[in-house]
Amino acid sequence: MRTLLRRLGFYLLAGFAAVTLNFFLARLLPGSALQNALAKLRGANLDPDAIRALEAQYGTGGDHSLLSQYLTYLSSLLHGDLGLSTSQSAPVSSILGDTLPWTLGLVGTATALAFVIGTLAGIVVGWKRNGLLDGLLPAVTFFQSVPYFILAFLVMMTLGYFGGFFPYQNGYDIGRHAHLTPGWNGPFVTSVIEHGTLPALTVVLASLAGWVIGMRNMMITTMDEDYVLVAAAKGLPQWRVAAVAARNAILPTISNFALSISLVVTGSLVTEIVFTYPGVGWQIYQAILTGDYPLLQGILLVVVFTVLAVNLVADLAYVALDPRARKEA
Amino acid sequence: MRALRSPKVLAGSVLLLLLLLLAVVGPLIAPHSADWQADRTSGLPLAPSGRFWLGTDQQQHDLFSRLLSGGRDTLLISFLAGMFACLLSVVVGVTAGFVGGLVDDLLSALANIFLALPGLLILMVIMKPLPPSETSNPLLIGSVIALTAWAWGARVLRAQTLALRAADYVEAARVIGERTWRIILFEVVPNLLPILASAFIFTVIYGIGTYTALAWLGVISPASVTWGTVLNEAQSSGAAVNGYWWWYLPPALAVALVGIALALVNFGIDEVINPRLTSARTGRARGVVFRLGLTPVLKTAAPEPAAAPSNPVPLKEAQP
Secondary structure, eight states, X not given: OHHHHHHHHHHHHHHHHHHXXXXXXXXXXXXXXXXXXXXXXXXXXXXXXXHHHHHHHHTXXXXXXXXXXXXXXXXXXXXXXXXXXXXXXXXXXXHHHHHHHHHHHHHHHHHHHHHHHHHHHHXXXXXXXXXXXXXXXXXXXXXXXXXXXXXXXXXXXXXXXXXXXXXXXXXXXOSTTOOOOSSSOHHHHHHHXXXXXXXXXXXXXXXXXXXXXXXXXXXXXXXXXXXXXXXXXXTOOHHHHHHHHHHXXXXXXXXXXXXXXXXXXXXXXXXXHHTTOTTHHHHHHHHHHHTOHHHHHHHHHHHHHHHHHHHHHHHHHHHHHOHHHHHOO | OGGGGSHHHHHHHHHHHHHHHHHHHHHHHOXXXXXXXXXXXXXXXXXXXXXXXXOBOTTOBBHHHHHHHHHHHHHHHHHHHHHHHXXXXXXXXXXXXXXXXXXXXXXXXXXXXXXXXXXXXXXXXXXXXXXXXXXXXXXXXXXXXXXXXXXXHHHHHHHHHHHHHTSHHHHHHXXXXXXXXXXXXXXXXXXXXXXXXXXHHHHXXXXXXXXXXXXXXXXXXXXXXXXXHHHHHHHHTTHHHHTOHHHHHHHHHHHHHHHHHHHHHHHHHHHHHOGGGOOTTSGGGTTEEOOTTSOOEETXXXXXXXXXXXXXXXXXXXXX
């Protein structure tokens, strides 16, 4: 229980740090991003009352101190108000509400696949240490050492453009001849899966190495433990001995995953841009192109909180799986 | 160097040296300058030909020249980022591990926060409003990228420092009355070098990916042409959709090649840090048979001649 409280405290601290960073970045950096954003808003078709409200929110209208601006910012955040996008004249929160499901679906599916494939491969490679499968290791490391968006380019070129196996643009078929209504109907879901294959493949390939190598190395270390030797000496079948070792080897890979989740998420966002996938990543690209600073900041906050939430889940899973984690302070 | 005996490490080092050499002399041997335009009237990219080895882009820039000159800033910034980040992670990691207590708690929390923050997004938010005069400064960009990259190294170094602090020889140095800074500099840090080298390599890979991504997305506009800017122009003119593969495939492959070269070098460092994990098919454990519960033995151990019973060579390399 104490461990959990400590971790919760850490996440609160991290979230608070991110919010504070987000606030001060916009105000203290050269280039006055906020003034630019407000100038754009004034140019947009908004009624004067709304602009005055926004100025008050950003604290640029009157002579508010930095502290009172900060408090206003915090309270509007608590109300779920992330400001107004300057390029789309819509609340940032509603833009994110439309795009976040795409990103979560992509990252979630890809991570689950990478976990299952990578862990199984790692168990086999670690168990059969001399096998031909060891040749797999350099191959997966190559995918990891190539930046995400470069890998996305290569996947798009080989399997999408030249190979023509899968569509490599958009989240679903928006061509002239396609008549798809978004929702839970067969043709739409099929189209989404087809269009998601290549982006998901990119994320799986890039994050596979962490699972395979982590699992292999832990398997090799765990196989030296006495309880594995006992399991073998009892005459259990090979696969059950391997399972005994694997159950214990899997724990550190879960905590390693928690460390790398922010890299996986940013990588997926960048992958979305390559494949013009309609998720949060594509919104980032739009925000950069149009200089939409409020949208960029809103996305940053949401991504940070998503990463922290996943970290918390990984922590809870670890505590649930490992009794030792419950005892240690 | 024991690590150089592995063919992977050798290939990686040679590749890396070649790429570094290219980054230095590339702009000099390029047939044209990066801003040279073949024809100001045509707006159609030309496919690779004898005249333009890698074709041209929409503004009729020679893409082969752009590829050769684009490596310099890219590699310079990623190596700068790697160095700054390593410096930061040594300072934070060793301090946290050696001092312990409240300092350790605070520094570890800081490193964990930085690990959880999505670095690329923060860099976008920081760099988007910067004026071009500042985004073209390699030193500034390198150090800002380093600010988001040090946490992983600091964590690993802290763990190792904790282990070293309890080692007998460090204890002995303390008992003799060595000063703390001397213990840290001469007893602890030298033993961190392999880990530091591997952290450096990962940071450079991160740096090159991040810098190229920032230029590709148009967040920063470098003073000179880099691989990232070529990719940015290709992206904004829809090169992928229109099938101008020669426009963005070469710079993408160049970035990938740097990553692969660094990863190959890292293989060698890994085998030095952790010989236990060495694969039987590569490196020093070649020919060793691993069996559950038994001491690993060399498969091809020569039958020992009776005349030389003390020859320890065949069994020396097997790990207990």
